[in-house]
Amino acid sequence: MKAALPQTSNVQTRRIRPPFRVGSVMLPLYFMLLLLPIYWMITMSLKTNEEILAGFSLWPQKLTFEHYHEIFTNRAWYSGYLNSLTYVGLNTVISLVIALPAAYAFSRYSFQGDKHLFFWLLTNRMAPPAVFLLPFFQLYQSVGLFDTHIGVALAHLLFNVPLSVWILEGFISGVPREIDETAYIDGYSFGRFFFRVFIPLIRNGIGVTAFFCFMFSWIELLLARTLTSVDAKPIAAVMTRTVSASGMDWGLLAAAGVLTIVPGALVIWFVRNYIAKGFAMGRV
Amino acid sequence: MARIELDGLAHAYRPNPQKPEDYALRPLTMTWQDGGAYALLGPSGCGKTTLLNIISGLLRPSHGRVLFDGRDVTDLPTEARNIAQVFQFPVIYDTMTVHDNLAFPLRNRRVPEPEVRVRVAHVAELLELTGDLKNRARGLSADLKQKISLGRGLVRKDVAAILFDEPLTVIDPHLKWQLRSKLKQIHFELKLSLIYVTHDQVEALTFADQVVLMEGGAVMQTGTPQALFEEPEHTFVGYFIGSPGMNLLPCSLESGNTDAVLLGTQTGAPRLPMDAHLLERVRGQGDLTVGIRPEFLGCSNTEEIGTSETRVLPAVIARVDDLGNYKLATAQLGGYTLMAKLSEDAQVQVGPGWLSFPAHQTKLYSSSRLVR
Amino acid sequence: MMKTRNNKAWFLVLPVVISVAFSAIIPLMTVINYSVQDIIGPDQKVFVGLDWFKEVLRDPDLHGAFLRQLLFTLVVLAIEIPLGILIALSMPARGWKASLSLVLIALPLLVPFNVVGTIWQIFGRADIGLGGHFLASLGIDYNYATNPLHAWLTVILMDVWHWTPLVALLCYAGLRSIPEGYYQAAKIDGARAWATFRFIQLPKLSGVLMIGLLLRFMDSFMIYTEPFVLTGGGPGNATTFLSIYLTKLAVGQFDLGPAAAFSLVYFLIIQVVSFVLFTLIQRNSNPTATKQGTP
Numbered sequence: 013m014k015a016a017l018p019q020t021s022n023v024q025t026r027r028i029r030p031p032f033r034v035g036s037v038m039l040p041l042y043f044m045l046l047l048l049p050i051y052w053m054i055t056m057s058l059k060t061n062e063e064i065l066a067g068f069s070l071w072p073q074k075l076t077f078e079h080y081h082e083i084f085t086n087r088a089w090y091s092g093y094l095n096s097l098t099y100v101g102l103n104t105v106i107s108l109v110i111a112l113p114a115a116y117a118f119s120r121y122s123f124q125g126d127k128h129l130f131f132w133l134l135t136n137r138m139a140p141p142a143v144f145l146l147p148f149f150q151l152y153q154s155v156g157l158f159d160t161h162i163g164v165a166l167a168h169l170l171f172n173v174p175l176s177v178w179i180l181e182g183f184i185s186g187v188p189r190e191i192d193e194t195a196y197i198d199g200y201s202f203g204r205f206f207f208r209v210f211i212p213l214i215r216n217g218i219g220v221t222a223f224f225c226f227m228f229s230w231i232e233l234l235l236a237r238t239l240t241s242v243d244a245k246p247i248a249a250v251m252t253r254t255v256s257a258s259g260m261d262w263g264l265l266a267a268a269g270v271l272t273i274v275p276g277a278l279v280i281w282f283v284r285n286y287i288a289k290g291f292a293m294g295r296v
Numbered sequence: 297m298a299r300i301e302l303d304g305l306a307h308a309y310r311p312n313p314q315k316p317e318d319y320a321l322r323p324l325t326m327t328w329q330d331g332g333a334y335a336l337l338g339p340s341g342c343g344k345t346t347l348l349n350i351i352s353g354l355l356r357p358s359h360g361r362v363l364f365d366g367r368d369v370t371d372l373p374t375e376a377r378n379i380a381q382v383f384q385f386p387v388i389y390d391t392m393t394v395h396d397n398l399a400f401p402l403r404n405r406r407v408p409e410p411e412v413r414v415r416v417a418h419v420a421e422l423l424e425l426t427g428d429l430k431n432r433a434r435g436l437s438a439d440l441k442q443k444i445s446l447g448r449g450l451v452r453k454d455v456a457a458i459l460f461d462e463p464l465t466v467i468d469p470h471l472k473w474q475l476r477s478k479l480k481q482i483h484f485e486l487k488l489s490l491i492y493v494t495h496d497q498v499e500a501l502t503f504a505d506q507v508v509l510m511e512g513g514a515v516m517q518t519g520t521p522q523a524l525f526e527e528p529e530h531t532f533v534g535y536f537i538g539s540p541g542m543n544l545l546p547c548s549l550e551s552g553n554t555d556a557v558l559l560g561t562q563t564g565a566p567r568l569p570m571d572a573h574l575l576e577r578v579r580g581q582g583d584l585t586v587g588i589r590p591e592f593l594g595c596s597n598t599e600e601i602g603t604s605e606t607r608v609l610p611a612v613i614a615r616v617d618d619l620g621n622y623k624l625a626t627a628q629l630g631g632y633t634l635m636a637k638l639s640e641d642a643q644v645q646v647g648p649g650w651l652s653f654p655a656h657q658t659k660l661y662s663s664s665r666l667v668r
Numbered sequence: 669m670m671k672t673r674n675n676k677a678w679f680l681v682l683p684v685v686i687s688v689a690f691s692a693i694i695p696l697m698t699v700i701n702y703s704v705q706d707i708i709g710p711d712q713k714v715f716v717g718l719d720w721f722k723e724v725l726r727d728p729d730l731h732g733a734f735l736r737q738l739l740f741t742l743v744v745l746a747i748e749i750p751l752g753i754l755i756a757l758s759m760p761a762r763g764w765k766a767s768l769s770l771v772l773i774a775l776p777l778l779v780p781f782n783v784v785g786t787i788w789q790i791f792g793r794a795d796i797g798l799g800g801h802f803l804a805s806l807g808i809d810y811n812y813a814t815n816p817l818h819a820w821l822t823v824i825l826m827d828v829w830h831w832t833p834l835v836a837l838l839c840y841a842g843l844r845s846i847p848e849g850y851y852q853a854a855k856i857d858g859a860r861a862w863a864t865f866r867f868i869q870l871p872k873l874s875g876v877l878m879i880g881l882l883l884r885f886m887d888s889f890m891i892y893t894e895p896f897v898l899t900g901g902g903p904g905n906a907t908t909f910l911s912i913y914l915t916k917l918a919v920g921q922f923d924l925g926p927a928a929a930f931s932l933v934y935f936l937i938i939q940v941v942s943f944v945l946f947t948l949i950q951r952n953s954n955p956t957a958t959k960q961g962t963p
Contacts, residue, residue, distance in 0.1 A: 039758040043772050046829065049791040050775070052798040056790055068801050110683035117680035122671040129681065131946075136692045138942045140890040142911040143931035146702075146918055147695035170691035173684055231780045233893045248782045266790060269783040276778025280771050354852050374855045387853035389867045400867075404858035448857055 050273070057266035064262050079267035089268065092247035095161060096230065097275065099244065102165035104225040107172045108218065115180035116206075120189065133174040141234040144170075152239050161244045164236050168229045175228070176221045183217025219286025226279055247272055298364040298378065298456035298489060300328040300351060305360035307346055313358075321346050322514040323359065328491070328506075330365075333483050335504035336493040339536070343513040344493045345461055351491065352459050353377045364456060378456040380449025382463045386441030390434040394425060397433050398447045405452070419451045422485075423478065439471045443478075450482065457489035464499065476503060497537055501525075509533050525589070526657070531664040534587045540624075543593065543634045544661075545586045549575065557586060557660075559630045566630040568653060569607045570660060578662045585661040588634075594652030595625045595636035597645055606652045613649040627651055702928035720929035730930065732905065733913035740820075740909055741888045744827045748884060749877065751828070752835025757869070759840055770840075773833045785897025788826045792898075812899060816906035823895050823907050830894065831887070835880045842876035843869065875949070882945040889938055910934060 056064060057079055059072045083089040117123070118130055148167060149158075157163035191213070195205040211218070236246040251268050306313075307321040316322055321343045328334055336344040349355035351362060353374035361370045369377055380401075389397050398416045407415075420426045423443045428436070433444060442463055449458045460479075464472045480503065483490050494500050500507050501521040509516045509524060509532075517529045528534035534542030547557040547568070554575050556567040568586060578584060594606070595613065602608035611629040623638045629651060636651070638644060660667045703721070706714045724730060755773070760766045779787065792812055794800035803810040812822040846868065854864045892911035895901070901908035901916070908916070914934060918927035 038754065039769070042755055042758075043769075046772065046776065046833075048798065049787045049829065052791050053787050056796070064796055068796070070798075106687075110687060113680035114684040117677035120671060121674045121677035123673070123675045123677045123681075126677075129685070131943075133684070133688060134946065135939055135942070136688055138886050138938045139692065140892075140911055140914070140931075140934055140938065142890070142892055142914045142918075143699060143935055144695045145915065146924070146927075147698035150698065151694055166687065167691060169687045173688055177684060227778055230778065233780060233782045248780050251782060251786065262790065262796060265786060269779075269786050269790075272780050272783050273775070273778065277771070277775060280774045280778065284767050284770055352856070354855075374852075375858050379856070381853070381856050383849050383853060385847075385849065387850055389871075391867060391871050400859070400863075401857040404860070404863060445853070 053266045053269050056262060057270045059263055061261065061263045076263075079263045080271075082264060083267055083271060089247075089250060092245055092250035093271065095240070095244050096236075096246040096248070096272075099161040099164040099168070099236070099246070100226055100229045102161060103168045103172060103229045104222055106165060107169060107176045107225045108222060110169075111173055111176035111180055111221070112211075112218075115177045115184050116210075118177065118181045119184040120192065130177075133177055137171050137174045139170065141232075145234065145238050148235065149238055158239060159241045159243045159245075164239055164244060164246070165229075167235045167239055168232060170235075172225045172228055175224055179221045179224065180214070180217055183214045183220075186217075187213050216286050219283050223279065223283045223286070227276070230276060299330040299366075300457065300489065301363040301366075302326050302328075302351075303361040303363060305347075305350065305357055305362065307343075307350060307355070307357045307359070309358075316514075319513050321350070321357070322512075324515050326508075326515070326518065328489065331487045331489055333480075333490045333503060333505045334492065335500035335507045336491060336510060337495070337497060337500040337507055337536075338510035338516075339495055341512075342510040344495075344510050346513075347510070348381075348459050348461055348491065348493050351457075352379050352381045354381075378452075378454045379459060380452065380455050380457075381459045381461065382442065382445045382449060384462045384465050386438055386445050386466065388433040388436075388441050388444050390432075392433055393429065394431055394433050394436075394444060395420075395429040397444050398425075398429075398451050401448050401452050415451050415453070419447045422450065422482065423447050438466045439468070439475060442467060442475065446479075446482075450486070450488075455488065457491060460490070460492040460494075462494055463492075464494075472499075479503065497539075501537075509536060511536075527666070528587070528659070529666045531585055531587060531661050534589070534659070534661075538589055538591070540590055540635050542587045542589050542659075543632075545629075545632050545634070547584050547586050548582075549579070549584070554579075557584065559586065559632060562631070566609050568609060568658075569602070570658070571655065574660050574667055577667050578660065581662045583663045585664065587659040587661055588653055588657060590624070590635040590637040592654055592657035593634060593636040594654070595627060595638060595644060595649060596642075596652075597647065597649045600650055600652055602652075604655065606654050607658070608650050608652045611649055611651045613644060613646050615646060616644050699928045699931050702924045703932055704929075706925055716925070720925040721933070724926045724930045724933065727926075729905070730913065733908050733910050736906075736908065737889060737910040740824070740827075740891075741885065743824055744831070744888050745881070745884055747824070747828050748832045748835050749880065751832050752880065753839050753873065753877075755832065755836040756839035756843055757865075759836070761844065770837075773836055775833075776830050777833050777837075779830070781893035782897050784826065784830050785894045788822065788829075788894075788898050792822050814903050816903055819899050819903060819907050823898060826894060826898060827888065827891070831884060835884065838876040838880045839873055842873045846872050878945065878949045882942060882949065885945065886938060886942055889941075 055071055058075055058077070059069075060074060060076050060078065063069070063073060118126060152158045152163050152167070157166065187210070191209065192205070195209050200209065233246075233248045237249040237252075240246060240249065247268065251265060251272075303325055304323055305321070305325070306319055306323040308319045310318055313319050336347060338344050346355065350357045353369070353372060353376075357370065361368055363369065364377065389400060392400070395416055398419060399412050402412045402415060416429070417426070420429055423446065425440070425443055425447065428440065433441070436444075445463075446458070449455055464475060467475060476499065479490070479492075482488070492500070492503055501524075505520065506518060507521055507524055508518045511532050517524055517533045519527075524533055524537050528537065528542065531542075531544055535544060545559050547559050548561060550556060550558050550567070554572055556569045557575070558565045559568055560566070570586075594600075594608075595611075597613070600606075600608050609629060611627045611634070613625055613627045614633075615626045617624045617626075618640070621640050623640060623642055623644065625636045625638055625644055627634050627636065627649065634651065704715060704717060706716045706719075759769045759773070776784070789797075791797045791799045792810075794804045794810055800810055809815075810818055812818045850868050851864065854868055859867070890911055891909055892915065895907050895909060896912055899907045901912045905913075911934075914927060914930055917930065918924065
């Protein structure tokens with residue numbers, strides 16, 4: 013039973029606040045410092061390279077979209093984004109699909125070796141990617157998964173699946189067993205019960221998990237770069253070739269960087285309610 | 297100790313309340329005597345917790361004032377008000393021992409350590425917690441935790457009143473009475489004002505000197521448990537207090553007749569004689585109800601003669617339940633179902649019978665209000 | 669909650685086991701294989717037992733990288749955890765401000781690792797960067813590419829910028845789970861801000877803090893991309909942390925044997941520390957995470 017102490021009214025002149033308010037100065041200050049480097053990158057993406065190298069200005073003297081234009085029209089660039097989005101999406105879906113039944117099993121059943129299995133799963137989250145680079149490279153080459161979207165998606169399962177199982181298990185354990193049992197008594201088959209009854213109950217947990225899968229896969233560079241060359245090259249790898257004869261193409265680099273933040277920002281915006289609710293009731 | 301006065305106190309969540317229904321707490325003015333034990337009783341949502349939180353300062357009322365010993369405390373925050381509150385779910389500080397839990401309010405107020413030790417020991421003895429002082433507060437049973445919560449209120453010298461918000465909810469039934477008697481003992485020894493919110497009338501009636509019965513944000517009646525039982529001023533009070541509650545029979549006046557009411561609207565409805573002066577008061581009024589408590593309603597199979605003290609009407613006794621130390625008879629009278637509580641050796645059977653209405657305990661309500 | 673004993677649950681777990689085994693066990697086997705062999709030519713492999721391990725553990729460059737890594741991890745943990753708590757305490761609890769705060773806070777977490785490095789490159793260079801330019805205008809000869817101390821400070825600042833939000837988010841979630849009544853009782857007990865923090869908020873946060881500590885320890889100990897993009901491990905090897913050193917060994921010098929041996933040691937260190945932290949978490953919080961069979 014969720015402990016709910018008597019609520020005082022929210023809508024009135026003197027609410028009880030958690031008394032430790034470090035002052036409303038701290039937060040805006042922190043946000044400003046947080047956003048400053050990002051602001052700078054955005055600024056740089058809108059300047060011409062001449063302006064960047066010539067002098068220093070707080071905002072673009074001559075606003076230009078030429079870098080963005082380059083990225084959107086040059087296949088070498090925009091394919092990087094598409095590749096990244098593809099394997100991240102694949103990975104999120106696969107992670108969720110295989111983690112859900114497993115999390116359900118860990119939550120509802122005890123079986124031979126379950127504790128050890130759970131811990132072993134988590135140890136994979138703790139594996140330094142650098143350790144696995146070469147073996148991964150050779151393995152994927154030998155099975156023909158090299159330079160494929162699905163290859164990277166599968167590789168990222170290494171750390172996303174344990175995390176998903178861990179998070180989902182917490183949410184599933186928050187749903188009382190009685191619901192399962194009632195559904196069986198009512199004649200639901202396991203499949204129908206799982207999809208029509210159970211999943212809607214944990215949709216906040218699924219939202220939180222999908223968010224983390226997206227996040228950790230999107231930001232990962234090492235494996236994604238090692239396991240691809242041309243066809244599935246992620247945007248991160250594309251960004252490393254902005255050095256040309258005329259020197260570092262800062263504006264282009266900045267524009268590319270800005271565009272990598274956009275999908276993430278959109279994802280957070282859309283799942284913000286799930287996160288807020290999920291935090292309130294989930295594992296943590 | 298404090299005399300608590302509520303002056304035109306009301307609370308509405310919306311800024312401009314128009315109708316009574318807009319108020320969570322309807323305007324009320326009353327005084328709570330210093331050292332009294334009050335119960336705030338009522339069904340869920342009746343506003344009792346709202347009222348409690350206004351008195352303790354956790355909620356600021358939208359209208360009116362609260363005064364402690366004549367001093368306006370409406371704008372004072374909780375910690376400045378010399379009250380303690382015990383909540384429904386025990387609140388203890390997990391990381392501290394029982395002793396430190398009890399010492400916490402004193403240490404926060406910078407009381408010198410020797411005095412802290414003395415007061416904690418005193419309160420611990422009062423609550424029979426002395427043996428547990430060294431233990432960690434985490435992991436104790438619910439009733440011990442509630443005792444600690446209570447102790448934190450008692451340990452302060454300046455406490456004027458202790459407020460309880462359904463504190464026995466999480467306590468095992470067989471321990472509830474223990475805590476209740478402990479509360480009574482404390483009240484007796486320390487002479488503190490105690491205000492106790494509950495929806496359980498047994499708790500309220502056994503605990504309090506004065507019961508404040510609330511419903512829908514309004515105070516229905518304030519009085520001793522006996523007064524609420526014997527002289528309910530509102531049909532709700534009659535219905536809520538007592539188990540089972542008062543029998544309530546809508547009735548009407550017979551035109552041209554001033555010595556009886558009709559129990560029902562159809563022709564041939566039973567006529568119940570009533571005091572003429574009462575009927576005089578309600579002449580011309582529509583919404584009338586007769587109320588009589590099962591404890592006072594007589595019921596037997598043998599015919600009795602009605603007197604001016606006791607009116608008798610024929611009825612059909614539909615069932616009789618033997619409930620151990622009393623019997624409960626259910627009777628049909630003119631389309632109404634009435635219950636009567638009888639002694640355990642009463643000889644009553646199903647079948648035709650008679651209901652007797654003692655005049656003194658048969659109440660008349662007009663628009664739900666008691667007519668005197 | 670009671671669990672049913674049912675070994676058929678293995679079917680539900682099978683897809684997870686297979687996929688993770690594929691991604692984990694096979695590569696691990698390969699690494700173990702390399703770590704005990706000397707590969708002289710395409711078909712010439714000699715079993716050398718624990719030789720690589722001995723050589724690697726004596727390697728002074730490795731010791732240097734290890735110490736640097738340790739210092740780095742300790743410093744960033746010491747900054748990020750208190751700062752994260754502080755931020756979480758400052759964030760609004762509900763309303764549109766809360767949503768906005770959540771989105772802003774989470775932004776650094778969603779930047780690809782290499783872009784994090786790029787952002788700080790662009791920001792920190794004295795010639796084109798806002799930060800670099802600002803420091804230069806104060807008279808400081810700031811250059812993270814040539815000055816080891818500057819490099820360290822920049823790398824640490826970058827990590828704090830990047831990962832404090834994770835701690836803050838976890839603590840924020842933990843704070844939201846504290847029922848209002850606790851604060852009310854504390855007020856009645858006369859507790860002021862510090863006492864409320866120490867006796868109500870901090871104890872209730874201990875669970876999420878352990879999770880945050882575990883995650884941050886693991887990730888900071890494995891850090892590669894961000895410092896690599898920013899400094900390349902330099903100047904010299906001033907910011908060469910363990911993963912960077914390992915990758916240099918394996919990819920740069922193509923010393924597979926030592927690299928593999930070191931990989932295993934590296935892996936082991938993280939496993940052991942994480943195991944300790946993880947067990948502490950289990951004991952502290954959720955009983956559902958520790959499994960028991962039904963009677």
